[in-house]
Amino acid sequence: MAVTGWIVVDNNYCKGCSLCVEACPQEVLALDMERLTPQGYHPAKMTQDKCTGCGICAVVCPDAAITVYREKPEKVTRR
Amino acid sequence: MVATAEVIYQRPESFTEVHTHYCPGCTHGVAHRLVAEVIDEMGLREKTIGVAPVGCSVFAYRYFKMDFVEAAHGRAPAMATGIKRVLPDRTVFTYQGDGDLASIGIAEIMHAAGRGENITVIFINNAIYGMTGGQMAPTTLEGMKTTSSPLGRDVKLAGYPIRMAELLSNMDGSAYIVRRSMHNAANVRKSKKAIRLAFEAQERGLGFSLVELLSSCPTNWKLTPQEALDFVGEKMVPVFPLGDYKVHPTLENLKV
Numbered sequence: 001m002a003v004t005g006w007i008v009v010d011n012n013y014c015k016g017c018s019l020c021v022e023a024c025p026q027e028v029l030a031l032d033m034e035r036l037t038p039q040g041y042h043p044a045k046m047t048q049d050k051c052t053g054c055g056i057c058a059v060v061c062p063d064a065a066i067t068v069y070r071e072k073p074e075k076v077t078r079r
Numbered sequence: 080m081v082a083t084a085e086v087i088y089q090r091p092e093s094f095t096e097v098h099t100h101y102c103p104g105c106t107h108g109v110a111h112r113l114v115a116e117v118i119d120e121m122g123l124r125e126k127t128i129g130v131a132p133v134g135c136s137v138f139a140y141r142y143f144k145m146d147f148v149e150a151a152h153g154r155a156p157a158m159a160t161g162i163k164r165v166l167p168d169r170t171v172f173t174y175q176g177d178g179d180l181a182s183i184g185i186a187e188i189m190h191a192a193g194r195g196e197n198i199t200v201i202f203i204n205n206a207i208y209g210m211t212g213g214q215m216a217p218t219t220l221e222g223m224k225t226t227s228s229p230l231g232r233d234v235k236l237a238g239y240p241i242r243m244a245e246l247l248s249n250m251d252g253s254a255y256i257v258r259r260s261m262h263n264a265a266n267v268r269k270s271k272k273a274i275r276l277a278f279e280a281q282e283r284g285l286g287f288s289l290v291e292l293l294s295s296c297p298t299n300w301k302l303t304p305q306e307a308l309d310f311v312g313e314k315m316v317p318v319f320p321l322g323d324y325k326v327h328p329t330l331e332n333l334k335v
């Protein structure tokens with residue numbers, strides 16, 4: 001299956017609280033232990049391509065750090 | 080397959096580009112975001128005036144891209160009253176913690192509701208004084224350990240948790256009084272809808288509106304952010320039942 005959704009985490013806002021990691025029903029998020037944000041936190045990142053673009057991570061994020069995208073087919077058949 | 084990217088969710092326009100000083104995982108940030116989203120959706124940003132409290136959210140005016148004033152501890156409803164009466168065309172809301180609203184400011188909130196002031200109150204109940212280091216609040220649960228109740232709240236000594244939504248719903252001037260929680264995505268969505276209805280109440284001139292939001296304080300509860308959300312769902316909700324305590328008939332069938 002092709003990717004249908006993805007997220008972008010803004011490292012200026014993310015505080016590495018992990019709430020999005022815990023909430024994601026697809027379990028595609030994790031904290032990036034290799035990187036630090038300007039504020040000194042390990043930011044959330046996507047680990048695999050199974051994101052559905054459901055938006056749950058953004059709904060629970062206390063720092064409005066997440067932008068959620070979804071692939072929009074030219075002829076809308078899904079949803 | 081040809082496909083374009085559709086934005087499902089993005090940071091609200093009513094937010095500034097400042098990162099907040101809140102602790103990681105603190106749901107003050109969720110409540111801020113919901114207020115900003117509702118103000119965006121209703122197109123109220125240019126005419127809204129927020130009133131910030133004393134408490135962890137003392138710097139709320141830095142995070143919302145709109146007019147804001149700062150009240151003395153507990154006095155936000157009094158300040159909002161003055162602003163709304165002088166500028167009735169503006170949308171006026173206060174944002175207050177449980178120490179601010181239910182302790183030092185309990186007189187102001189009761190009278191604002193009693194007078195039916197046409198303002199909206201976002202009430203953050205995290206069962207503790209966050210800013211000052213985790214002291215007992217009027218909303219602290221029985222048996223809950225805080226820095227000023229190190230053995231747990233003893234109700235014989237310190238009294239019982241105060242349920243503000245229930246109290247305020249008994250005031251004739253109140254139009255919309257509900258309690259919601261922010262401990263998971265489904266409840267966050269319900270919280271947002273309630274905030275929307277509270278602002279709708281004000282826009283329709285129906286009177287005093289308040290949304291009590293059960294909120295977390297991972298730092299002073301000494302829990303991880305997720306454990307703190309679980310504490311809200313498992314321990315706070317039974318003491319502070321979620322529900323609609325008063326809904327003006329005009330709002331009952333409103334589709335938002």
Ligand SMILES: Cc1ncc(C[n+]2csc(CCOP(=O)(O)OP(=O)(O)O)c2C)c(N)n1
Pocket residue numbers: 133134135136152175176177178179180183203205207208209210211216
């Ligand atoms: C007149 C006055 N009395 C006491 C204080 C100390 N004080 C600052 S914040 C606070 C309580 C904050 O708790 P709450 O309203 O629950 O907000 P939170 O920090 O938990 O978000 C107190 C007692 C003060 N700043 N001004």
Ligand code: SF4
Pocket residue numbers: 005006007023024025026027028029050051052053054055056057058068
């Ligand atoms: S949009 Fe849904 S599936 Fe995608 S990362 Fe967020 S919570 Fe997970």
Ligand code: SF4
Pocket residue numbers: 009013014015016017018019020021043044057060061062063064065066104
């Ligand atoms: S919920 Fe937000 S702040 Fe917390 S880790 Fe995820 S993106 Fe970062």
Ligand code: SF4
Pocket residue numbers: 100101102105106107135205209210295296297298299
């Ligand atoms: S002390 Fe508690 S209420 Fe204050 S910002 Fe930190 S977690 Fe939030």
